[in-house]
Amino acid sequence: MSSEPLGLVAGEGLFPLLVARGARAAGRRVVCVGLWGFASAQLAGDCDDFRWAGVLRLGKWVRTLRRGGCREAIIVGRVAKSLMHDRWRWLRYIPDLRGLRAALRVVRDTRPNTVLLTLAEEMAAAGITLIDSTAYCPDHLAHEGVMTRRRPTQAQLADVETGWAICQQISRLDIGQAIAVKDREVIAVEALEGTDAMIERAGRLCRGGGWTLIKVSNSRHDMRLDVPTVGESTIRNAKKAGAACIALEAGRTILLDKARVLELADQLGIAVVGRAGTPAA
Template sequence: MAEGARRCGVAVSLIALRGLADPALAQLADEVCWSGLARLGGWIRRLKRRGVTRVVLAGYVRKSAMYGRFRLLHHLPDWTSIRLWFFSLRDKRNDTILSRVADEFARHGITMEDCIKYTPEHLAPEGVLTRRAPDAAHLADLRFGWPLAKELGRLDIGQCVAVKETEVIAVEAIEGTDRMIERAGALCPRGGWTLIKTAKPNQDLRFDVPTVGPDTITRLVKHRAAMLAVEAGRTLMIDRAAMIEAADRAGLILIGVGAEGPR
């Protein structure tokens, strides 16, 4: 995303979350500020001092970190974050939280933009991407699981379902995709299951856009999945070439499905 912004001639002022962001990102930014997770007020003040009027969210925060013991001491939230988390939210679902974050930025004259704006080349294409293609059983699982994943997204619970022989093996919730893959592998040790990852029916492209990468492939192979199906045009594929190469090497099927769903 930073590379895409710079190619468009946009100066990149990066606020990197300590312990979460890759230190190598600093090389892609014109300036970088390392910050804690719950420091929204500090981010806004810094961005305003720099004259920033547009922001883009990138990356992933494991939401379970917000429910650990001594979370206030661990994160040391500023007043803006405390006010938002404890007094401004009707619930703690992802869209609710991130919409309020966007509103807080907007209140200070900073617009949150679509997170795919600078990364269109990383969106998943439609069709089978690997040498191995799905058979009738894989397609049956895909047709069965696709509407379930969409409903999970509509409820803002998660983005993924794992399916085997038209049975749901696991669904994603607060633990995130990686841990959900591990759970699916444990529940279906003989393997051959399908992971289906979709965007929400009314996906806000400013945040929480489905994302997969080489690490996703590594975990799927480790836990004996047979296929990964993602929504074409609405899923970010980090290093697509490396993903396809790893999937081909392991015999994993990788497919992009159009927004209308599997045929």
């Protein structure tokens, strides 16, 4: 891998921390743009240079990274999808010129994949190439097979088998990346609200518990952009809502501190399995 400085554009959650720590351990200086309202202030301690910027201040992103000598960058961390549907978004997140240009390109298509690909193109035009967001934390990727000591039941494996192709289909249609299944019946589908809200809804709809959460990547998935993640909060929320099994796409889903996530799942009695992805029809 390169020894040049690595740019990092960071949203919410632990994923940016894993990337920063992994890149520095590999000998790269990390220049980070933390997105106001989303990134953790803790991240500054894991980067060599840290600057705050607005989520639509793309020009500032570019200037910060270029001043830091970056020709490669990673964009990771959650930014609420509902932002694109906020009626006051132009006032809350005033764009700079480069950000406005990018925003105008997606005004008719605000699907996450379109927005992220546009960001990648704008960054490339400025001389900064986005790279695989898991390049510096491969040990945290889900692997194929049962990952916890607790094993899924035959009924849960049947739910995974039933729901897998359905989940890939809704992902291909850009609806969401997760569903809840019980007794081979879909009880909840993720949409704009995100996985945690869907988990809560599944718990209300399936009071008896024992359901399975399935989470996949988009069938047009680009490892530079929008890698699905599961963290300790996901496991705790799933337990509270009555989930008994979680199935993830192997090699394409990040466990946010894998060892801790799997240990917590075992403690709470949730089986976690990885399954190889297959193209949706």
